Amino acid sequence: MANIEKLEQITSQVRRDIIRMVHACQSGHPGGSLGCTEFFTALYFEVMDHNNSFNMDGKNEDMFFLSNGHISPVWYSVLARSGYFEVSELATFRHIDSRLQGHPATHEGLPGIRVASGSLGQGLSVAIGAALSKKMNGDPKIVYALTGDGELQEGQIWEAAMFAPHHKVDNLIVTVDWNRQQIDGPTKEVMSLGDLEAKWLAFDWEVMHMNGNNVKDVIDTLAEAKTKTGNGKPIVILMKTEMGYGVDYMQGTHKWHGKPPNDELAQRALDQLKETLGDY
Amino acid sequence: MLENIVSTGKKSTRDGFGAGLHQLGKTNPEVVALCADLVGSLKMQAFIDDNPDRFIQVGIAEANMMGIAAGLAIGGKIPFTGTFANFSTGRVYDQIRQSIAYSHKNVKICASHAGLTLGEDGATHQILEDVGMMKMLPGMTVINPCDYNQTKAATIAIADHDGPVYLRFGRPGWPVFTPENQKFEIGKALLLSEGTDVTIFSTGHLVWTSVEAAKELAAEGISCELINIHTIKPLDEAAIIASAKKTGCVVTAEEHQMNGGLGDSVAQVLGRHQPTPMELVAVNDSFGESGKPADLLAKYGLSASDIVAAAKRAIKRKS
Numbered sequence: 001m002a003n004i005e006k007l008e009q010i011t012s013q014v015r016r017d018i019i020r021m022v023h024a025c026q027s028g029h030p031g032g033s034l035g036c037t038e039f040f041t042a043l044y045f046e047v048m049d050h051n052n053s054f055n056m057d058g059k060n061e062d063m064f065f066l067s068n069g070h071i072s073p074v075w076y077s078v079l080a081r082s083g084y085f086e087v088s089e090l091a092t093f094r095h096i097d098s099r100l101q102g103h104p105a106t107h108e109g110l111p112g113i114r115v116a117s118g119s120l121g122q123g124l125s126v127a128i129g130a131a132l133s134k135k136m137n138g139d140p141k142i143v144y145a146l147t148g149d150g151e152l153q154e155g156q157i158w159e160a161a162m163f164a165p166h167h168k169v170d171n172l173i174v175t176v177d178w179n180r181q182q183i184d185g186p187t188k189e190v191m192s193l194g195d196l197e198a199k200w201l202a203f204d205w206e207v208m209h210m211n212g213n214n215v216k217d218v219i220d221t222l223a224e225a226k227t228k229t230g231n232g233k234p235i236v237i238l239m240k241t242e243m244g245y246g247v248d249y250m251q252g253t254h255k256w257h258g259k260p261p262n263d264e265l266a267q268r269a270l271d272q273l274k275e276t277l278g279d280y
Numbered sequence: 281m282l283e284n285i286v287s288t289g290k291k292s293t294r295d296g297f298g299a300g301l302h303q304l305g306k307t308n309p310e311v312v313a314l315c316a317d318l319v320g321s322l323k324m325q326a327f328i329d330d331n332p333d334r335f336i337q338v339g340i341a342e343a344n345m346m347g348i349a350a351g352l353a354i355g356g357k358i359p360f361t362g363t364f365a366n367f368s369t370g371r372v373y374d375q376i377r378q379s380i381a382y383s384h385k386n387v388k389i390c391a392s393h394a395g396l397t398l399g400e401d402g403a404t405h406q407i408l409e410d411v412g413m414m415k416m417l418p419g420m421t422v423i424n425p426c427d428y429n430q431t432k433a434a435t436i437a438i439a440d441h442d443g444p445v446y447l448r449f450g451r452p453g454w455p456v457f458t459p460e461n462q463k464f465e466i467g468k469a470l471l472l473s474e475g476t477d478v479t480i481f482s483t484g485h486l487v488w489t490s491v492e493a494a495k496e497l498a499a500e501g502i503s504c505e506l507i508n509i510h511t512i513k514p515l516d517e518a519a520i521i522a523s524a525k526k527t528g529c530v531v532t533a534e535e536h537q538m539n540g541g542l543g544d545s546v547a548q549v550l551g552r553h554q555p556t557p558m559e560l561v562a563v564n565d566s567f568g569e570s571g572k573p574a575d576l577l578a579k580y581g582l583s584a585s586d587i588v589a590a591a592k593r594a595i596k597r598k599s
Contacts, residue, residue, distance in 0.1 A: 057356045106383045114354050115383045122379050125344045129351020132336065136312070137355060159344035
């Protein structure tokens with residue numbers, strides 16, 4: 001059984017890390033990072049069978065791919081907090097000579113990252129390729145991927161969405177961060193996604209829903225999704241989140257998508273987030 | 281010797297790719313093939329017949345194919361993607377840049393129907409910018425073999441190279457003149473014929489055209505050094521510098537835009553290390569059009585007579 005209280009403590013520390021990282025370099029994407037904190041924490045501390053000594057090929061372990069690479073702060077924090085690299089390295093985020101690039105990259109050899117992402121729409125295809133390699137290798141583990149919802153406006157996503165059911169890529173659990181926001185405003189105003197559930201169903205995916213800001217719901221839904229693998233269909237979870245969740249003035253708006261807080265607002269955010277594991 | 285370079289018949293370079301892939305299917309269990317609805321054009325059927333479980337039909341979705349190839353490489357596979365050169369590069373440049381080149385994935389991008397010799401389909405499909413796009417990507421190896429035998433050998437060789445590769449070949453039947461079962465060394469220029477008056481560096485289909493040109497020049501008493509640059513990146517700089525020093529003037533010949541092609545790579549090397557009079561035989565800032573391959577090569581200045589004229593201009597500039 002998952003210790004929900006312990007996971008919630010981790011999410012508080014991860015949110016502190018996110019605020020401190022983007023504040024220190026005065027750049028980066030806090031909004032989506034804060035919204036996906038429960039998801040990343042659940043994935044790395046509870047759901048995935050993974051090895052923090054990190055092997056690029058991920059053989060005989062679960063793998064995760066982040067397609068919407070701009071929410072790198074939450075991923076870096078969770079990777080560090082789960083032992084992939086020293087927590088102190090988070091202080092180098094977006095600075096020169098860092099392994100923690102603005103968007104995730106393999107180029108500097110940061111453990112935990114298997115492909116660069118940031119230019120949107122590509123990660124789902126890569127995750128499918130990794131899932132196919134697992135099938136070819138007789139490896140029963142699962143591939144997880146996260147995409148943004150605005151990112152679904154990229155055509156390549158739907159090429160991948162058509163491919164996976166046709167080829168029965170059923171060792172794949174994709175989550176869509178359905179925060180209904182993108183840089184220029186609400187998705188319904190920028191480019192409506194329409195009936196998102198109907199779209200994935202029409203492409204013949206197994207569709208599930210969860211509340212991405214409730215760690216128990218995330219764990220329970222991902223556990224249920226795992227039971228649905230191996231049945232001939234890929235799985236997509238439409239995850240409702242609030243952009244900026246956990247910091248009152250950032251919550252539910254696109255305005256903090258890619259903007260760091262100033263000194264005063266960073267302090268105001270940190271005052272709302274308990275230091276549970278020790279700041280880096 | 282120049283007179284010993286003779287055609288043993290015509291076969292397409294894409295058939296050489298298909299034969300190489302077929303052989304890899306027997307020898308390397310990690311090789312997998314992907315295709316975007318062009319199995320027949322890419323000559324992949326023999327591989328598929330032998331290895332149905334190692335072939336992935338992606339449909340008409342090249343961007344997705346590049347991403348899937350990157351993912352397969354992460355899992356330890358050696359993916360070979362197959363589609364036309366246009367759809368292997370320009371259409372998917374950002375996918376190759378981010379998911380393959382920047383991420384250093386061991387993907388082999390195999391591209392047929394490159395250049396004007398695609399023929400009747402016209403300029404929409406006759407990509408003449410692909411070498412330039414691919415060679416600009418850090419870490420990308422760019423190979424343009426000259427005939428069936430060399431394309432087969434190159435296909436086999438790139439499976440053993442760790443890193444992304446762009447392998448460019450073409451549609452038409454073309455003279456076969458390199459030895460069968462030759463060993464292919466990535467990045468190693470091949471001296472076809474020694475000469476003293478001018479060097480012709482050529483790549484792809486235009487290597488044969490350069491052989492024809494060199495024979496014409498020989499008949500006029502002009503001695504050409506003929507070098508096959510099958511690997512445009514990494515470029516065999518030492519071979520280029522040494523030959524330029526020896527003959528004192530050079531010509532490059534390729535089925536590509538002048539901007540971004542072999543000629544501009546050679547010019548960079550010579551400009552830095554061995555400034556030498558140089559003429560470039562390439563498409564001059566133009567799209568192609570429909571027509572027979574030979575007619576197109578003539579119209580766009582890529583025939584043997586154009587190489588002959590370029591060699592004479594280069595020699596004149598030596599003084």
